[in-house]
Amino acid sequence: MFAVTAWLVRGLQLLVGSTKRGITERAEEMGAENDAIPLAVSSTDFASTDTVNPIREQEPALIRGTRDSRDSPETEEPPQETGSNVTPPQQVPPPLTRSQIWAAIINRNLDHFTYGIMFLFIGIPVYYTTGYAMPVQLTFNVLAYFAAQSLPVRWKQFLHPVLLSSGITIIGIWILGLIRGDNLDEILGAYKTYTTYLDLWHGEKNLPMPGAGDIFGSVLDAAIVSLALPMFQYRKELKSHFIPITIPSVFLAVASLFGYPALCHSIGISAPISLSFSVRSLTLALATPAASNLGGNLNAAAALAIMSGIMGVLIGQRLLRLLKIRPDDYITIGVAMGGNASAIATALLLVSDPRAAALSSLSMSLFGIVTLALTSVPPVVNAIRSLVGL
Numbered sequence: 541m542f543a544v545t546a547w548l549v550r551g552l553q554l555l556v557g558s559t560k561r562g563i564t565e566r567a568e569e570m571g572a573e574n575d576a577i578p579l580a581v582s583s584t585d586f587a588s589t590d591t592v593n594p595i596r597e598q599e600p601a602l603i604r605g606t607r608d609s610r611d612s613p614e615t616e617e618p619p620q621e622t623g624s625n626v627t628p629p630q631q632v633p634p635p636l637t638r639s640q641i642w643a644a645i646i647n648r649n650l651d652h653f654t655y656g657i658m659f660l661f662i663g664i665p666v667y668y669t670t671g672y673a674m675p676v677q678l679t680f681n682v683l684a685y686f687a688a689q690s691l692p693v694r695w696k697q698f699l700h701p702v703l704l705s706s707g708i709t710i711i712g713i714w715i716l717g718l719i720r721g722d723n724l725d726e727i728l729g730a731y732k733t734y735t736t737y738l739d740l741w742h743g744e745k746n747l748p749m750p751g752a753g754d755i756f757g758s759v760l761d762a763a764i765v766s767l768a769l770p771m772f773q774y775r776k777e778l779k780s781h782f783i784p785i786t787i788p789s790v791f792l793a794v795a796s797l798f799g800y801p802a803l804c805h806s807i808g809i810s811a812p813i814s815l816s817f818s819v820r821s822l823t824l825a826l827a828t829p830a831a832s833n834l835g836g837n838l839n840a841a842a843a844l845a846i847m848s849g850i851m852g853v854l855i856g857q858r859l860l861r862l863l864k865i866r867p868d869d870y871i872t873i874g875v876a877m878g879g880n881a882s883a884i885a886t887a888l889l890l891v892s893d894p895r896a897a898a899l900s901s902l903s904m905s906l907f908g909i910v911t912l913a914l915t916s917v918p919p920v921v922n923a924i925r926s927l928v929g930l
Contacts, residue, residue: 541795542819542856545788546863546876553871571671612780624921653863655679668720673730677713679753684708700850702884732757757825763826767886769844774898781871781899792879793910796821797920802927812837817909818924820844823882826908833915835923845882852881853888874899879907 560562636644648652656679663676688701715725732753739747741903771778785851797818804814814837819827824845831841856877865872870893878900884902889897914920 541792542852542876542880544795545792545879546587546860546865548788548791549784549872550647550865550869552787553781554781591862600666622676632911652683655682655686659683659749664716667716671720673717674749674751674755675855676716677709677731678755680712680716680927681705681709681756682750697854700774700854702846702850706846718915751838760825764823764883767883767897767904768790770890770894770898771901773832774895777895778902784871785875785899786888786906788875789879789906790910792821793907793914795923797911797914798927805928811925812841815846815925816841816926819915820848821880821882822908822911823849823904826912830908830912830915833912834921846884849881852877852885856881856885872897875903878903882908 596846638646659676659679663679667673667676685701685705688699688704691699691704713727713731714724715726722730731751733748733751735747735750735754737750737754737758740750743773771828772872800817801814803812804817809817812835816831816838819836819841820833822830822845824842827845828838831838860873860876865876867873873893874889874896877889877896882904886897886900889900915924
């Protein structure tokens with residue numbers, strides 16, 4: 541599906557002429573170059589060795605035979621050295637004091653120290669005295685992400701921080717729960733209780749206390765909204781390339797809804813999980829309600845959505861090079877990455893190519909809106925469910 545999206549975007553660009561407009565925009569960003577041709581060309585050969593350097597003017601006192609006999613060596617001033625031969629003295633900064641060294645260390649690792657203190661002195665006491673797991677699980681999850689993020693860049697190509705920190709978190713909170721006598725189901729149930737901030741805002745009663753997963757889900761909503769900032773910044777590019785963005789996104793949504801469930805069911809995957817594959821390219825905030833509308837497995841939908849984003853980051857650039865997509869073709873890169881790897885790939889593009897990130901955000905949003913809209917129509921839902929025998 542990634543290759544189909546990339547080539548579809550590329551073909552639409554050639555059809556509507558977006559490629560030429562993109563080249564013009566890149567040329568305008570580079571600025572006007574001076575292509576003026578000189579009116580006259582000198583025929584002087586500056587590389588010739590026949591010319592003689594002019595005699596430098598010298599001080600009379602430095603020419604032999606012109607020195608005044610009354611001048612003695614004791615009264616003679618030495619010639620001044622030129623500025624090019626004078627070496628400036630090296631300025632060595634004074635050594636840092638012990639307090640300055642500690643201040644630099646704390647400033648560089650302030651987040652690590654903050655969450656470490658919260659984990660040791662708030663999370664663990666609260667968890668083992670009251671049984672409320674959110675503080676200890678949330679701080680441990682953040683510390684696990686810091687540890688995964690500190691790996692060398694070469695390792696991150698295979699061990700994505702999201703995937704690695706998730707594994708560390710599951711193992712860590714499992715060990716913490718075993719010490720307390722809880723099993724894995726109880727531990728994971730405490731991690732996400734499905735009590736959102738909207739439920740608390742609406743004043744619903746008798747709700748379980750939110751878990752660490754619910755807190756991260758609330759932050760995720762704000763993070764998704766923040767992706768609108770690059771879309772506003774590059775709104776002109778979005779208007780000029782509207783067709784190459786819209787048509788592939790709609791096509792990808794329809795093909796995913798009707799293609800993945802039938803394909804997965806034909807190879808023996810259960811019906812609920814087959815339905816979850818239809819929303820694998822959505823961001824988690826949209827994949828959950830779409831899978832719920834179809835009657836799919838919500839846990840499988842969440843895992844597929846996250847893994848699709850991680851795989852897009854790990855192998856997306858390699859696939860684009862394999863498909864002969866130019867690195868400066870931000871339209872194809874943005875739509876292909878956003879439509880197949882959702883928010884995780886968009887976050888990567890925010891660092892490497894903000895303009896492609898804007899197109900990726902729009903493609904991801906269109907893909908999610910179309911998918912969620914189609915899964916809200918009962919006849920469409922019945923048609924999709926019939927593909928898996930329901």
